[in-house]
Amino acid sequence: MTVFADDGRHRVAVLVRHGVLPLELGLVHQLFGAARDPRSGDRLYEVLTCAVAPGLVRTDADFPVLVEHGTQVLTEADTVVVPASHEEDGVSGVLSEPLRAALSRIGPGTRLASVCTGAFVLAAAGRLDDRPAATHWKSVDRFRELHPRVQLDPDVLYTDDGDVLTSAGEAAGIDLCLHIIRRDHGAAVAADVARTTVVPPHREGGQAQYVPRPVADPGRRAATGAARAWALARLDRPVALRELAEQEGMSVRTFSRRFREEVGVTPGRWLTQRRVERARQLLEETALPVDRVAADAGFGTGANLRQHFQAAVGVPPSAYRVTFRGTAGTAGTVPTASDTATVSEAGGPAPSRPNGSA
Incomplete structure (x- = not known):
């Protein structure tokens, strides 16, 4: 029996367990549900919630959710998302037999994603072995103890390893969903979803900025926002670290320290991203042309753009253009492993500084 509509939309199944976090369940439906074809206005995704045992599923709030679909949904889905649960299955490192059987129904070509500690479920099922992953910073030590084969990155908001993606804490699920929408349908569609739901299309830095520090200054306000706005308006020209510091009236050393505290990466890496x-x-x-893109983006030359773009995205600019200009509006496209990257905010490591910038 077919559960999803046979209308060509990308099929997303959300596998929930008792103790599911309502925010994580809701954000998947809200973000994918807001993605529309820019020409026809049609919805690009169909999202269904499923459970091992359909019916009332407890949440970690004071209300349950009624889940109508069973795990048959998993066999038909193009993408399966596993949100977190504080109650059972996975966080202990062991999956119940019904949950393990449900996960085994997911086909080899299905894209997998997790939100927050949902990564424990994918890891316990062996889907993250020798692959990059993210989870909530509070769970990093436990995750590493249970799953030493997983390449856990405690600093990033989400990871993308092609057919398996993971995100950090609850709100990082928003970042991950927007990234998936962008990957499937391009920047314009993802930006429209972000505007519709009133969230930023990209968040700066990784989750390291949210980890409490032993020593903190409660009176300190955000100190580098004006410099960042100034730099964003001048991406097409060299921006020196000294110039950024001058925007805030700080020494270079103080500015660099404050910037790292607030954003989670160095000024140079942030600017490259x-x-x-x-x-x-x-x-x-x-x-x-690629040379013009390089100039407008502040890389100066096509060769410099190719170097940084390949390092951050995993493919050269020309291949990226063919993929994303050619498939925007086509649901279900999953890039190969060479097209993927581990994402701190929206970019990756920069091997050198473009145009001698910060």
Whole structure:
């Protein structure tokens, strides 16, 4: 019996367990549900919730949710998302037999994603062995103890390893869903979803910025926002660290320390990530030559763009353009492993500084 509608939309199944976090369940439905074809206005995804035992499923709040679908949904899905639960299955490192059997029904071509400690379920099922992963920073030590084969990154908001994606704490699930939408349908569709749901299309830094520090100054306000806004308006030209510090009236040393505390990465890495994002947007939405994209994004030369773009995204700009300009609006496209990256915010490591910038 077919559960999903046979209308060509990308099919997303959300596998919930008792103790599911309502925010994590809701954000998957809200974000994928808001993704629309820019030409027809049709929904691009169909999202269904399922459980091993359909019926009332407890949440970690004072209300249950009624789940109508069983695990048959998993066999038909293009993407399966596993949100967190504080009650059972996975966090102990052991899956119940019914849950393990349910996960075994997921086909080899189905994309998997987890939110927060949902990564424990994927890891316990062996789906994360020798692959990058993220989970909530409070659970990092426990995760490493239970799953030493997983390449856990405690700092990033989410990871993308092609057909398996994971995110950190609850709100990082928003970042992950927007990333998946962008990967499937391009920057314009993802940005429209972000505007519709009133969230930023990209968050800066990783989850390291949210970990409490032993010594904190409760009176300290955000100190580098003006410099970041100033730099974003000048991505097409060299931006020196000294210039950024001057925008806040700080020494270079103080600015660098404050920037790292607030954003989670160095000014130079942040600037490179922003430039890569600008290049991605131009490659997706325009027919500009690569050298012009490089100039407009602040990389100066096509060779410099290719170096940084390959390091951050995993493919050269020309291949990225063919993939994302050619498939925007086509649901269900899953890049190969070479197209993937581990994501701290929206970019990756920069081997050098473009144009001698910060």
